Amino acid sequence: MSHSDNLTATEGSESVLREYVLGVRIIEYTPVNGDGRQYRFEAPHHEGTIFDDREQAELYADVYFDVNGFEEADTGERGVPPEIIQAGRDTLAAYFLTRPGTDxxxxxxxxxxxxxxxxxxxxxxxxRAEEIRAGARERGME
Structure with a gap:
């Protein structure tokens, strides 16, 4: 279950695994090196994040919605975005679960x-993330 902030070039097998509201989605693909399936989290104003584990990618998306979006750029390799720290213990715990080497x-x-x-x-x-997405859909914020 690794995690990478470096977007990897993909081969021909790329598809949208999950499409959320507000332009957020998870792309499933095979990297050029052929090391199994990977999952790329994409959102507007977010540099993108790659996961080897589908559940981690989906939890990362849930954390993203829970805090109304965040950007990891410039937080450093071990840093945590301020939006996540401010959100509370449960959100920070969920974010930690998406990081490499944690369970x-x-x-x-x-x-x-x-x-x-x-x-x-x-x-x-x-x-909470599902409630936020449902509320956005109800308001026509696809």
Missing amino acids: EHWVASFYGVKPSTVERYASWVRE
Whole structure:
């Protein structure tokens, strides 16, 4: 489950995996080196982010909607965008789950909670993101 901020050139097999409101989407593709499927998160005013894991890409999109968008540019390799830090413990935990080398156990250790609590935090972010997207669709903000 790696994560990369460097967009990789793609071969011919590229398709939209998930298309959200407001021009946000996840593209599934095979990289030129042929190392399995990858998932590219795309949004307006966002430099793009690549994941090896579909669930991480989808959770990243949920975090993006939960905080009304963010930009990782200039945060450094280990930095966290201010919008995510300000959003609270559950959003930060969900964001950590999208980072390379972290999982529920790492995040649980960081917060001093059980892995089930981290999973609950992520589920809250997913629920809020879906509510935000549904509200945008209701307002015609496709």
